[in-house]
Amino acid sequence: MTRTTPSSPKAAPRTRAGEPPGRAAASSPPVLRLGPVALPVHPRSLLWAAVLLLFLAAAAAATLSTGDLGVPLTRLPAVVAGAGEATETFVLERLRGPRLTVAVGTGAALGLAGALFQSVTRNPLGSPDVIGLGAGAGAGAAFAALVLPGVVPVPLGALAGAALAMVVVATATGTGLRHPGRLIVAGIGVAAMAQAFTHFVVSVMARDQASILSAYVNGSLGARSWEHALTIWAVLILVLPLVAALAGPVTVNEMGDELADALGARAAPTRTAAVAVSVVLSAAAVSVAGPIAFVSLTAPQIARRLSTAPGPNLALSALVGALLLVAADLVVQQSPVGDGLPVGIFTMAFGGVYLGYLLVREWRRGVL
Amino acid sequence: MSPVLSAEDLTLGYGAEPVVRDLCLEVGDGDFTVIVGPNGCGKSTLLKALGRVNKPMSGRVLLRGRDVRGQRAKAVARQLALLPQSPVAPEGITVRALAARGRFPHHTLVRQWSPQDETAIRSALELTGLAGLADTQVGSLSGGQRQRAWVAMVLAQDTGILLLDEPTTYLDIAHQYDLLELFADLHRQGRTVVAVLHDLAQAARFATRLVLMDRGRVVADGPPEQVVTARMVEEVFGLACDVVPDPRTRTPLVIPHERAPSRPR
Amino acid sequence: MVRVKTQTEPHRTGPARAVLVLGAGAAALAGAVLLSLVMGSRPTPLPEVWAVFTGGADPFVATVVESRYPRTLLGVVAGAALALAGTLMQGITRNPLADPGLLGVNAGAAAAVVTATALFGSTSVAGTVWWAMPGALAAGLAAYTVGSRGGDGGMVRLVLAGAVVSAVLTAYVQAVALSLPETFESYRYWVVGSLGGRGYDVVWSVLPVIGVGTALALLVCGGLNALALGEEAAIATGANTLWTRSAGLIAGTMLAAGATAAAGPIAFVGLAVPHVVRALIGVDFRLQVPFALLVGPTLLLAADVVGRTIVRPTELMVGVVTAFVGAPVLLYAVRRMRSTS
Numbered sequence: 001m002t003r004t005t006p007s008s009p010k011a012a013p014r015t016r017a018g019e020p021p022g023r024a025a026a027s028s029p030p031v032l033r034l035g036p037v038a039l040p041v042h043p044r045s046l047l048w049a050a051v052l053l054l055f056l057a058a059a060a061a062a063t064l065s066t067g068d069l070g071v072p073l074t075r076l077p078a079v080v081a082g083a084g085e086a087t088e089t090f091v092l093e094r095l096r097g098p099r100l101t102v103a104v105g106t107g108a109a110l111g112l113a114g115a116l117f118q119s120v121t122r123n124p125l126g127s128p129d130v131i132g133l134g135a136g137a138g139a140g141a142a143f144a145a146l147v148l149p150g151v152v153p154v155p156l157g158a159l160a161g162a163a164l165a166m167v168v169v170a171t172a173t174g175t176g177l178r179h180p181g182r183l184i185v186a187g188i189g190v191a192a193m194a195q196a197f198t199h200f201v202v203s204v205m206a207r208d209q210a211s212i213l214s215a216y217v218n219g220s221l222g223a224r225s226w227e228h229a230l231t232i233w234a235v236l237i238l239v240l241p242l243v244a245a246l247a248g249p250v251t252v253n254e255m256g257d258e259l260a261d262a263l264g265a266r267a268a269p270t271r272t273a274a275v276a277v278s279v280v281l282s283a284a285a286v287s288v289a290g291p292i293a294f295v296s297l298t299a300p301q302i303a304r305r306l307s308t309a310p311g312p313n314l315a316l317s318a319l320v321g322a323l324l325l326v327a328a329d330l331v332v333q334q335s336p337v338g339d340g341l342p343v344g345i346f347t348m349a350f351g352g353v354y355l356g357y358l359l360v361r362e363w364r365r366g367v368l
Numbered sequence: 369m370s371p372v373l374s375a376e377d378l379t380l381g382y383g384a385e386p387v388v389r390d391l392c393l394e395v396g397d398g399d400f401t402v403i404v405g406p407n408g409c410g411k412s413t414l415l416k417a418l419g420r421v422n423k424p425m426s427g428r429v430l431l432r433g434r435d436v437r438g439q440r441a442k443a444v445a446r447q448l449a450l451l452p453q454s455p456v457a458p459e460g461i462t463v464r465a466l467a468a469r470g471r472f473p474h475h476t477l478v479r480q481w482s483p484q485d486e487t488a489i490r491s492a493l494e495l496t497g498l499a500g501l502a503d504t505q506v507g508s509l510s511g512g513q514r515q516r517a518w519v520a521m522v523l524a525q526d527t528g529i530l531l532l533d534e535p536t537t538y539l540d541i542a543h544q545y546d547l548l549e550l551f552a553d554l555h556r557q558g559r560t561v562v563a564v565l566h567d568l569a570q571a572a573r574f575a576t577r578l579v580l581m582d583r584g585r586v587v588a589d590g591p592p593e594q595v596v597t598a599r600m601v602e603e604v605f606g607l608a609c610d611v612v613p614d615p616r617t618r619t620p621l622v623i624p625h626e627r628a629p630s631r632p633r
Numbered sequence: 634m635v636r637v638k639t640q641t642e643p644h645r646t647g648p649a650r651a652v653l654v655l656g657a658g659a660a661a662l663a664g665a666v667l668l669s670l671v672m673g674s675r676p677t678p679l680p681e682v683w684a685v686f687t688g689g690a691d692p693f694v695a696t697v698v699e700s701r702y703p704r705t706l707l708g709v710v711a712g713a714a715l716a717l718a719g720t721l722m723q724g725i726t727r728n729p730l731a732d733p734g735l736l737g738v739n740a741g742a743a744a745a746v747v748t749a750t751a752l753f754g755s756t757s758v759a760g761t762v763w764w765a766m767p768g769a770l771a772a773g774l775a776a777y778t779v780g781s782r783g784g785d786g787g788m789v790r791l792v793l794a795g796a797v798v799s800a801v802l803t804a805y806v807q808a809v810a811l812s813l814p815e816t817f818e819s820y821r822y823w824v825v826g827s828l829g830g831r832g833y834d835v836v837w838s839v840l841p842v843i844g845v846g847t848a849l850a851l852l853v854c855g856g857l858n859a860l861a862l863g864e865e866a867a868i869a870t871g872a873n874t875l876w877t878r879s880a881g882l883i884a885g886t887m888l889a890a891g892a893t894a895a896a897g898p899i900a901f902v903g904l905a906v907p908h909v910v911r912a913l914i915g916v917d918f919r920l921q922v923p924f925a926l927l928v929g930p931t932l933l934l935a936a937d938v939v940g941r942t943i944v945r946p947t948e949l950m951v952g953v954v955t956a957f958v959g960a961p962v963l964l965y966a967v968r969r970m971r972s973t974s
Contacts, residue, residue, distance in 0.1 A: 031481045038481040040468075122456075172964040186967045188730060189960035192900045196956030199825045203950070207818060214821070215811055245477055252472050258452035261421040263525070264445030264473040294800050301793070310458035310465065341811055345804045352800035359779055359794055 045307040045316055052319040056104070059326045063100050064092065067334050071096075102224040103329045103343075104322045105232035106285045107295060111321020112243060112314060113281040114296030115303065119250050119312035120274045121180040127296040128282035131187030132194060134291035136165020138217040139194035141290070142201040145213045154216055159287045165190050166279060180275060219292030219344030221329050228288040235284035239277050243314060246274055251311040292344045295321050298351030305358050324351055372397045372560055373418060373448070373529060377427035380413050386425060387413045388584040395529075400555040401562045402571040405581035406605055411564045412453065412533050414581070418562065419450030419531045431529075445473035449525040451518055453533045457506045463517045464502040467492050470524035484526075492523035496550065512543035519547065523554075530554065532563040536570070548574050572596050572619040580604060596620040654914050658927035662709075665934040669705040670698055672938045703833045707895060708937050708951075709930040710836055711828070712902060714843045714892040716929025717850050719903030720910065720921055721885035724857040725878050726792065733889030733903035736780075736791075736882070737798030741772020742893045744802040746823055747809045750816045761823065762838045762894045769890030770842075772798050777882055826897035826952025828937050839891040846887035850922055853881045857918040899952045901959030902933055908966065 032039045065073050069091045071084070079088045114127045128134075140161015144152040152160075169190050173182040198217060202210045249265040257267040282296065302324075303316035328346035331337070371394035381387040388410040395401055395418075403411045416422040418429055420436045429436045436444050449470070457466065470492070471485045493499045496516040501509070506517050515535065522530060532551070536544040544567075552574050555561050565571045571578055572592035580588040580595050582604045588595040598611045601622055608625040670682050677698055684690035685698045718733035726735070734740075745768020746761045780794025810817040856877030859867040867874045889903065906929045907921070914924045933951065936958055940949035 037478045039478075040481045168964075172967055174968045182967050185730065186964055188904070189963035189967075192956045193960040196825075196900060196953045199821070200950065200953045203821045203825050207814065210821060211811060211814065211817055214807075214817070218807055218811075248472060248475060248477075248480065252469060254456065254458045255469065256452065256454070256456040258416065258421050258450070259455045261441070262419050262445065262450035262452065262531075263470070264440070264442035266441050293803075297796070308460060310461040337808075341808055345807045345811075348800045349804035349808075352797045352804065355793065356779065356797040356801065359790060359797065 042307060042309045045309055045313065048306045049316055049319060052316070052323055056319065056323045056326060059323065059330055060100055060104070063103075063326060063330050063333065064096050066330075069095065098226045098229045099221055099224045099329070100326065101226075101229035102232060102288055103221055103326045105229065105236055106221075106289045106292065107299075107322035107325030108318040109232060109236055109281040109285045109321070110292065110295040110325070111299035111303070111317040111319070113278040113285070114298075114321070115300040115312045115314050115317035116243070116246070116250065116274045117180075117278040117296070118300050120253060120271045121184065122254065123180070123184070126180065126184060128278055129291075129293065129296060130191075131183050131279075132165045132169055132190035133162050133187075133279065133282050133286065134293065135191035135194035135198070136168075137162040137286045137291040138198045140164065141216055142198045142213060145209065145216075146201045146205060154213075155287065155290070158216075158290060159283070161194070162283050162286045162291075165194060166283070176272070180271065183275065215342045216290055218342035219290040219347075220342040221289055221325075221332070224288065232284055232288045235280065239280060242273070242277055246270065246277065247312070247314055250274055254311065290342075290344070292325070292347055294344075294348045294351045295324055298355045299324060301355055302351075302358065370397060371395055371430075372432055373562070374430045375414070375418065375427065376430065378414070378417060378424050378429065379426045380410065380417050380422055380424055386584065388417075390427070391584070391586060393579065393586060393589075395560060395562055396577075397560055398555075398558060399560055399562075400552065400574060400576045401560075401579060402575035402577075403562065403564045403579045403581060404566070404568060404571045409581045410584040411581050415531050415533050415562065415564050416450070416452070419448060420444050421450060421452075442473040445525065445527075447527050448529040448531065449522040449527040450531040451522045451533060451535060453537070455518060457514070457517075459507070461506050462503050463498050463506055463509070463520065464489065464493065466506050466517050467498075467520040467524045470521040470526075473525065488524045488526045492520040495523055495554070496520040512539050512546070515539060515543070515547065516550075519550070528558075529560045530562070532561065534564050534566060536565065536567075544570065568596055568601070568622050569614070569619075572621070573614065573617055593620050596622065651914060651920050655920075655924060655927070658924055658931070662927050662931045662934075665931045665938070666705055666709065668938050669708060669934045670701050672942055673697070673701060676942075703831060703836060704828050704937070705934065706833070707831055707836050708828050708934040710840065710843060711892040711896045711899070712930035712933030713926045714846065714888040714929075715899060715902040715933070716906035716910075716925040717847060717922065718885040718888035718892070719905075720907045720918075720925045721850055721853075721857070721881045721888075722903070723907045724918055724921075725860065725881045725885070727861065728792070729908065730904070731792075733885060733892070734795075734799070734898070736776040736795040736886055737772040737802060738769045738886055738889040739893055739898040740799040740802035740806065742766070742769040742890065743806045743820070743824060743898070744768055744772070747806045747816055747820050750819045751809055751813050754815065761819075762835055765894035766839065766842060766890055769893055770886060772802060773882075773886030773890065777879075777886070823897050825950040826899040826955075827950040828896055828933075829948065829950070831895065835895050839895045842887050843891035846884045846891065847926075849880050849884035850888070853877050853884065854918040854922040857881065861916065861918070897952060899933070900956045901963075902929055902936075902955055905959045905962060906932060 030041055030043060032041050061073055061076075064071055064076065069087070071079055071088045071092055075084065075088060076092075078084055079092050082089075084092070117128055118126045137158040138161070141154045141158040143161065144154050144157025148157070169183060169186045170176050172186040172189070173179060175182065202214055205213065249260070249270040252263050252265040253260045253267055253270055260267040260270070285292065299321035300313065300317040303313040303320045306320075307313050307316050324347055325343070328350055329343045331346050332341060332343045373395040375391055375393040378391045379386045379389050380391075391414065393414075403414065405411050413422060417424055420429070420441065423437070431439070431444060431447060467489045468485070471488065474482070474485065490499070493502055496519050498513065498516055498520055501513065506514060509517060519535065522532075530551070535551075536547055539547065548570060551561055551563065555576075575592055577590065578588070578592045578595040579586055580600065587604060588600055596611055597620075598609055601607055601609050601611070607622075610623045610625070611620045612623055613619070614621045667679075667682070671677055671679060675697065677694060681690060681694050682698055685695045690698075715733055719731070722731040722733055722735050723729055725731075742765035745764040748768075749761065749764040776795045776798040777791070779797070780791035806820070810820045853876075856872050856874070859870050859872030860874060860877055862870070864874060867877075892899070906925055909932075910921050910925050910928055914920045933955070936954040937951040939958070940951050940954040943949065
């Protein structure tokens with residue numbers, strides 16, 4: 001053993017082939033092996049994934065069991081097995097069960113969408129929100145509520161608005177989804193128009209309606225059914241293989257297009273596919289919960305700071321997204337502050353505060 | 369010696385004005401080929417096309433007789449590695465993790481790790497002398513070490529062919545020779561190396577074969593002492609000079625003529 | 634090399650050309666001001682407007698035209714402030730998509746307006762100014778404090794910090810507005826952005842802040858030229874990058890805060906004007922800054938005139954018009970972007 005301690009970065013070790021090599025520090029990552037499957041795992045990410053899952057389970061349990069109508073934890077197994085009282089069964093099967101399922105799925109979808117988008121755009125502010133999807137949904141909802149009241153349901157209007165916004169953005173770039181830089185610029189334009197339209201509609205409508213619309217535009221999880229849950233989970237499960245296939249190439253893409261191409265990761269198609277998947281996930285989220293702000297922006301940022309691993313941190317982003325949304329919805333349902341407010345407000349507040357805390361902490365460390 | 373990599377009538381570029389026009393080139397197995405030429409002559413563009421990064425406007429690149437465009441990207445990347453001029457190191461990545469990224473073409477969807485990964489990464493780190501810095505963040509390395517980390521990534525790819533685009537730029541002279549000696553070692557161990565370099569003396573010293581390009585064409589091709597002549601340098605670079613043998617290696621060395629100080633060109 | 638022509642670097646700008654362009658800008662602004670005085674729910678013919686200037690007009694016409702004075706003045710002030718703020722933000726972050734709201738200024742103003750209305754009931758437009766201004770400044774300062782430390786001049790942190798401040802304040806605004814119907818009532822009108830219904834008092838109350846911001850902007854524009862070369866090259870040329878960046882950001886925040894306090898959040902002027910300015914007068918900030926002062930008001934007044942005329946007898950708020958005029962221009966510009974990135 002010639003050198004075990006890493007020398008200081010300045011003193012370049014000028015070892016060449018042939019010289020006795022220093023023993024590599026024991027840094028090879030643990031590997032998950034299962035039949036033909038072999039995946040390297042990042043221990044810190046794994047630890048955080050476990051912690052987040054635990055939190056998620058706790059938040060889910062709290063969602064089901066707290067409040068006036070809550071089913072006590074001890075009774076949950078019985079109710080799930082079908083041996084509960086009528087009220088309990090109703091709460092679980094009609095009210096909180098579907099709502100919770102929608103919240104987990106939507107949060108995970110938004111977290112994944114943001115992680116993919118930020119990774120391929122190499123832009124920490126990149127998220128499908130930025131390219132006008134949420135704003136388009138808001139404008140669509142406003143249009144349905146003002147111009148076609150009672151004819152088109154507001155959520156349908158929102159979905160149509162999101163779709164239209166994406167079509168306009170993809171057409172305006174002239175190159176479809178291929179160039180994220182262009183997408184973001186076009187998205188800013190479309191989002192500004194959509195938002196101006198929404199603000200205008202809200203300002204000319206009668207106050208009560210305007211208030212309802214304004215709440216919807218912030219995204220809400222109130223009165224969700226199993227159909228909503230089925231929609232978001234079906235989309236999630238359908239795109240999951242694609243996401244898994246993209247994870248590797250997306251990671252390599254972070255080193256620049258040329259190197260990614262040289263490594264066989266095919267930078268351009270990877271990027272197009274990642275953006276497309278990200279848009280599909282966000283659109284699914286909009287269709288079940290309205291435009292919920294900020295989850296797809298903050299979840300990946302929080303995830304990468306928890307894991308400290310380079311790369312898109314896809315799984316962790318999905319978990320953070322789900323936790324963020326479930327926790328925000330718990331506040332909406334159970335705290336007097338949240339009473340009747342749309343959940344999007346709280347995702348914005350939670351995500352914003354937490355990201356702010358992380359920034360401040362980094363800043364302190366940087367100063368030290 | 370059969371060519372492992374060959375360009376057939378390659379025309380490369382973006383838009384109306386091609387950068388490289390109807391170029392033919394054959395790289396023999398085990399060659400250390402260095403491409404030199406003035407700025408903008410198309411040497412980087414050519415290298416990228418050889419590495420399947422640029423799509424030719426016309427013509428094709430053959431890797432062991434098969435068109436690289438007709439093969440799966442990963443299959444090509446298992447035989448040939450390219451180190452571009454300005455790769456982006458992901459934030460917070462360690463030397464080892466960076467080297468591990470070179471294993472990408474060997475992975476499949478389910479098998480993202482194999483014992484060969486371990487061997488390839490370790491030997492790449494040892495060859496580049498970075499074994500002791502494996503857990504250091506790339507961002508905190510010195511320039512010379514950082515470039516070695518990128519070389520380690522390319523070596524971990526474990527390919528018979530290495531394409532290097534100006535690998536010594538921005539390094540001090542000791543680190544430049546350090547890296548070039550490393551490439552020479554790799555070449556001696558049987559790898560085929562194609563590098564783009566700026567320094568004619570270095571190119572002539574390390575190359576077994578020198579390719580001189582000018583305005584998108586190959587203007588000279590052969591052993592360094594035949595390519596680097598006073599006439600050639602004057603013609604291609606517009607630099608009047610003498611060419612003398614290097615006192616140590618006898619390879620050609622360019623000594624530019626001084627110009628009268630008061631008369632700018 | 635192959636890529637010599639880039640679209641961000643148009644024609645060379647000699648001094649003659651600069652004078653010409655500035656002159657044309659001034660003429661356009663004069664035209665926009667005149668148009669703003671002529672047009673309204675009942676257009677006043679030019680000779681009559683002229684008669685009002687010279688004092689020989691019908692008193693009724695005089696009242697109508699004079700009622701357009703404060704609105705026009707506000708358009709000039711707010712347009713100039715937004716354009717200048719956008720130019721500064723884009724120059725400092727070297728990000729062509731930075732806008733004056735980058736540091737959370739709009740959200741800060743909104744949060745203050747909502748708080749004031751919730752605490753003291755609905756106030757007049759002039760009253761909201763006194764709340765919006767400190768709110769906007771405080772938000773900008775908070776984002777700047779959190780985002781700018783780190784020493785590396787990293788703009789990513791700054792942008793993230795701005796997004797964080799915006800998000801938290803927006804959440805607060807929405808929560809308050811949706812809980813209190815009275816507050817929602819005044820907020821929903823404020824948030825569209827309009828030049829109408831404001832008197833001279835609104836202009837006077839934001840003018841000091843905008844004035845100081847403008848002065849500061851004029852001081853740093855030489856430094857912005859250096860900054861455009863990148864942090865290290867800027868230091869190498871002897872520029873004080875820390876001063877340029879902080880003073881520029883503070884100036885931008887003051888300008889945006891003043892404009893937003895007076896007219897509400899107006900989309901796009903701050904984002905689009907710098908692009909127009911760069912395309913017409915080149916990359917020299919010492920020319921960009923004065924030119925932005927001419928182009929901004931021209932565009933904002935033009936948008937306001939459009940809003941006043943297309944849906945007569947009512948009017949469309951200028952914030953809606955700027956979005957619907959600015960966005961298509963941006964979408965058109967996207968097609969001309971270089972295909973890299």
